[in-house]
Amino acid sequence: MKELWESGKIKIFLSVLLVLVMLSLFTRNVENNVVSSSVNTLTYGLSKVSAAAKDKHTDGMSYDELKEEYDALYKANRELRARLVDYYDVKEENARLWKFYELKKEHKDYQFVPATALRRDSNDEFYSFTIDKGTSSDISTGDPVMGENGLIGYISEADANTARVATILSPQAGIGAVDKATKDTGIITGSAKFADKNRTMFAKLKSEHKVKKGDIITTTGVSGIYPKNLIIGEVEDIGYDTYDTSYYALVKPYEDIRKIKDVAVITSFDGQGEILRSTK
């Protein structure tokens, strides 16, 4: 032990530890800090390649099935070789945009940025994920994120090339919501108890609420953070939160948020930030 103290290694160790503590405080308090942006940029390419490789990955297929598919693809490849080099890229992009076309038709004021889930972290129990678009595509923190059938979450952090999506399964969601049938209002907030079943909670309901199974829950749009009438999901059950001493409705989103891949970020819409601006 004496040798360790005399060797100078302990000084290196303590210096490094001090730097790490300072970096920890810095990264915790500074949004879009240089440390996380640098690591995200470094790992961006890696994640892009692995996500693309996963797309081609076959889920539990046998050798014969794989061989059969390989032969068919080999044949098809020969036929397609003569076509344009970027055919598949265009087709894929088209398919992704098509999913959101109907939504765009209904809401002409929405500005969409289509994106794809790049990676999901195994440590996050609320299924947040990172998408392949960032501030360079006009995405900013707080922007709503849509799936094909409804609201998925919001942008919690964004850097130049990537952005992290916090889902409506997270307790941090805090989205103002309304029952379209009864006009009862509440807050959408996730819970560790329901997140792994792809359910969220329509919480803080009044004791005399009229919410019932099958009701559709949408955003209220009153804060100016989310557009009005974005579909969140359908009421599956009603419960009472003893911790919070209020009623809640268990909401089943129309998307499986745990597995969603293609999303669209709403970067601007009519009325965005109106309340925020008026309260300043």
Added chain:
Amino acid sequence: MNERATGFVRYLAYAMEIILLYVLGSTPGLLPEIFGAKPTLLLCVALTAAIFEREIPAMIIGIVCGVLIDLGHSNSIGLFTIGLAIICFIVGYAANNLVVAKFTTFLLYAFVTVGGLFMLYYLFGFVWAGVSDHWDYFMNHLLSRMVQTFLLSIPIYFLNRFIYHMLGTDE
């Protein structure tokens, strides 16, 4: 190969291992979720590499893995980076000077460190943060992740032992 060259190749092997396991852990849908959780593979790498390396290299490997784990689920470095830096430094020193680095010692040390780090993560990230249903999270996710991480550290221990024996120095 001389000592410097073998050392370089060994660290290159660790780097490849970290990249490979990072990709395995972070690619959506690549690893199956067992009881609602996946193992934290980079934690296994840091813990197993530390037992074969000296203090400073062990600490650096711990920091690299810790940064990747922390930034994987938040925007800041924290518990895993600092925790692994401390643990890997201590283990690197102990394995070279105080205890014999053998499999049984490793099992005991991996059990204590995996359990300890995840319990701290749970306490700071959930209990202290006031998440109301933190016990559900512990039972349905964290417990499974702890067990999986501990179990997977065993094959990774043998992989790193192989790397060390093939490319280690004769100190």
